[in-house]
Amino acid sequence: MTVLVDAQTRVVVQGITGHQGTVHTRQMQLFGTQVVAGVTPGKAGTEVEGVPVFDSVRDAVAKTHANASCIFVPAPFAKDALIEAVDAGILLSVVVTEHIPFHDMLVMYHYSKSKGGRIIGPNCPGIAAPGLSKVGIIPNVVFRRGRVGVISRSGTLTYEIVNGISEHGIGQSTCIGLGGDPVVGTSFVDALPMFESDPDTDLIVLVGEIGGQSEEDGAEYIRQHVTKPVVAYIAGRASPPGKRMGHAGAIISRGRGTAETKLAALSAAGAQVARFPYEIPDLVAQIVARQNRR
């Protein structure tokens, strides 16, 4: 068992003929991902990096049995692209596109959910399981195969942290970048149980940011359900609090959403809290050393 992707994952890249789509198709292939199809309306019959391009996801699925999608199409068309993937029977979609209106994402999320689908992102680096498959844009070089699960709201910071862990000689089972948008398809609470039940994961690294309360919700989940060790870091202690959502937003979060409340909640839930990104590899190494002694 693995988390979300494995060697059987067959990826269709929506927006494959765009710059990002093409670049990351190549990178996914180098990672070992089975990229079986691309979709760009009007470009059927062409190829990108040896991958056949189709006019629609339906055609792509019919011809290649794709079972996961990686979406690079521009924000104004991302909702349509996701609906197309869901309607074609794709149950896992990684939405890399940034700046998707959250109203669109609300529809994407609930529609996908009603059909049994799962979205990672939007505005996310995606998923990577070293040695098996990658769906998204996390740089290949940072990974090393191993038993640490990584769940992060950040992009580049995730690369930095995974790289740091790898430089300590410790590998990862699966890494998920959830994306930093107000509405994400998969949050900490959704991802934690996958890692908790994954026999290939021994410990979990959680990387959060200020804003929202998904880290607090994740902490509550950890407190109640997670038995594996958790190392957590929250970025943004020194940043000005965001003003998004104004007063009414403040009512929803009511004294949550700051670095302090998140760190306190995670700490109370039993997570080991890193104050800086570079402390994470050390904490992970200590736990791995203890686990190896057993």
Added chain:
Amino acid sequence: MTVLVDAQTRVVVQGITGHQGTVHTRQMQLFGTQVVAGVTPGKAGTEVEGVPVFDSVRDAVAKTHANASCIFVPAPFAKDALIEAVDAGILLSVVVTEHIPFHDMLVMYHYSKSKGGRIIGPNCPGIAAPGLSKVGIIPNVVFRRGRVGVISRSGTLTYEIVNGISEHGIGQSTCIGLGGDPVVGTSFVDALPMFESDPDTDLIVLVGEIGGQSEEDGAEYIRQHVTKPVVAYIAGRASPPGKRMGHAGAIISRGRGTAETKLAALSAAGAQVARFPYEIPDLVAQIVARQNRR
């Protein structure tokens, strides 16, 4: 196991203080149904036929653990009532109300489905499992406990047919009146598997009408999946074809939807076809006699 309702079914009646709501609450009680709550906004704290009334389904569920709803509220408010039931966690709703705009029903159906709910109706007589529970308005007197399952698109015709079967000394396991509207929550295709897998049902009576193609779809399901004997009747051979949906509707049905196509499909699927309602009890009796000989 039973079909949809049993002795554990706890009914909340939405629109209980209306004339129909009150009358049928009493009838359901006489049938043996556990009617645990009623809902009429603004009438909380009152009682109807000894049943406590609440302002909202949420309150009713919290106080009485209702797990099924029977909806009598007028058509303009029926959509809201169903959404309220679904949001309160009710997974089975019998919508008796007639004249609900089909656009409303499209929303009701897909929303309910997305939450794992099931709707019977609208514009339907509901479900009855003699000796166990009734949710709806089928007259109590027509039933007799037994092993015949009845699925019907009609109202009064169902009563007539069930009564005829009972007068032959043969009882019913469960009877479902699906409702005759263009969009129904549960169609023959949805109901047939429940009866096929119900250990308390030995044979199935299917009562259809002209229009639409749900009988043809049901016939296809019977052909592929149903092992129990089926007796079928289609009303409307002598009726003028409906003009609903005009030309475009004709394109969708394309040579289906008439009494002839329905009867032919059912017959080809192995169902015994009655030409008149009064032939059904005889056909049922013959099959029961054969089954008893085994």
Added chain:
Amino acid sequence: MVKLAEWRGKQLFRKYGVPLPKGHVARTADEAAALTRDGTVPLPCVVKAQVLAGGRGKGGAVKFANTPEEARAAAAAILGLEFKGEKVKELLLEQKLPIARELYLSVTLDRTLRVPILIASAQGGMEIETVDDAAIVRVPVHPFPGLAGYEKRRIAQALGLAGPAARALDPFLVALWELFVREDAELVEINPLAVVGDGLVALDAKVIIEDDASFRHPEYDEIHDDRTPLEEVAREKGIAFVQLDGNIGVIANGAGLTMATLDVLKEFGGNPGVFLDLGGTDDPKKVTEAFLLMARAKPTAVFLNIFGGVTRCDTVAKGLVEAMKEVPERERFPLVARIRGNNEKEGIEILRAAGIVSIPTLRESAQAAIAAAGGKA
């Protein structure tokens, strides 16, 4: 259902941004001449009878005009025509456009999939039933996200549109979808949808609004469709009433039972003339009204087939007896009853007291009704 005349359908089209030919309604020949003279309707133009039936072109209900005088003559020729039973009272005058191709586009309900479905064909301008199945594309649309990009592309492709014409299709699709959902339509059809240069124009408009949604649409209260006068009265009273060409009146409760009753009557050689579905009433006054309505249809005999459920047999019997009193002696007709179910005994007793016999089985009562109507048809 509320079928809208072409010009009303086009009013809705305009509200939702569908490109239309320049046009205007006229109710007299003078108006038609004036509209073309002052440029409200550019010439040459087409003059179309505003009737609900199809086949207007072949039926002489559509004419062309190059001058105001021709427009006047065309209008005079069409106004007052009796077209498939409908008298022409209104005309729509529209600019005649240079049409490159005629397409078909509609949205209606798919009962099986339980979603709206878009139907498109590159073969427009004819009745869609006559188009080969392979030339028609059907695109179901889920009501939650609504019309998605890939669905629009499928339709553009099916219509053979690319480039600017495909872009021109987009507002049609959005408008059709929005109109269908927001106006509670059961059908929105554009046939033909004309390719004119790089653009598209809706040449005809067929919109049917669902009856059950009429509480949300008081704007259609005034619009009648092809009901007979008695059917119209029935509708106002909430009784399902349909006139056929036979002589036996049928009163039953519930659509299924009513249809089954017709099936049995027909089987034994009877000829149903009117059917009337009481529905689930338990109001004796409504029964009386229904019965008087039946009397106005002048049946040779009436067959009453009631199974009491929600409706109680004694209620129906009481209503019936009241009604019989109001029908004048010379307008009376033989009545054969079959009442079963809830309060059956009381009902039978009330009928018996009024001299009406109730026969318990459907087969025998139907045969008795046929005999009462003068035997087989």
Added chain:
Amino acid sequence: MVKLAEWRGKQLFRKYGVPLPKGHVARTADEAAALTRDGTVPLPCVVKAQVLAGGRGKGGAVKFANTPEEARAAAAAILGLEFKGEKVKELLLEQKLPIARELYLSVTLDRTLRVPILIASAQGGMEIETVDDAAIVRVPVHPFPGLAGYEKRRIAQALGLAGPAARALDPFLVALWELFVREDAELVEINPLAVVGDGLVALDAKVIIEDDASFRHPEYDEIHDDRTPLEEVAREKGIAFVQLDGNIGVIANGAGLTMATLDVLKEFGGNPGVFLDLGGTDDPKKVTEAFLLMARAKPTAVFLNIFGGVTRCDTVAKGLVEAMKEVPERERFPLVARIRGNNEKEGIEILRAAGIVSIPTLRESAQAAIAAAGGKA
């Protein structure tokens, strides 16, 4: 995000049918006098500064007038005021109404539930954060079916409304919901929502439109909010740029890494002054632009922290070196770099050639940046 001034918010309210006091915008004192004299704005009236900040009442930015001359005087007093950093250029004049009670109503996004959420309180007219939690009701609404009847009833009850006032609430709720969804709002707030007789009136309007939806809303292209001029330039160039009060400029890529960089700088006593998030660019020109923008903010030193993923280290290095050439000698500042990841070696080499040293660890590079900026704050 696009914060709309009260009068613009009310334009949207009007479009969606929300009852408002009679009112009009004025930009001069003469206009204010004329509007009240000719009855466009009935007297007595309220004269309100159209600024985005709250607390206008206490801050002297709201005045009352009983005569056109008083309206002129009030307008003259408010126009040109500097209110919380914003200059008052526009006024909204509105009829003063007899208010019985003040309520609160808003809709925004609940990130956790992933649905819009209606928030209501019977305690309106004050900042909602100061209202006790128990006096606030939150009603999440699923975007597919939209606002349902029972949800409306919950809100009416929470607001203490019954009878005609509860019925008067209905159009407010429908309008708030429709506006929120169709106009891509992230907040729609009515505070206070005033009870006036049996009716309800929106006295204030706060509408924030989501930035990411701006491609659907060209109508807001002209509206600027509280960004500084440099932030405005950054926005046009698609660079995330925020000015703080410190002296060290931070350039990083990705929001998380940028925030982590600030955390580390602050920990070692540094004082970040500007932060600039390059995002996932791999265009050297964009790096150059970003760097020149940073130069205009006049930092004491700049700390560049890049982890190359999508962004390649050599791309950033090239863009940086180009930018340094364009900054005049006397405006230059010390630069401390840390570049890691994709094409790290090439990037380090390019920087070294331009005389910029790259320090590999975050801790040491941050400390070097603080030292370059003149030591701890």
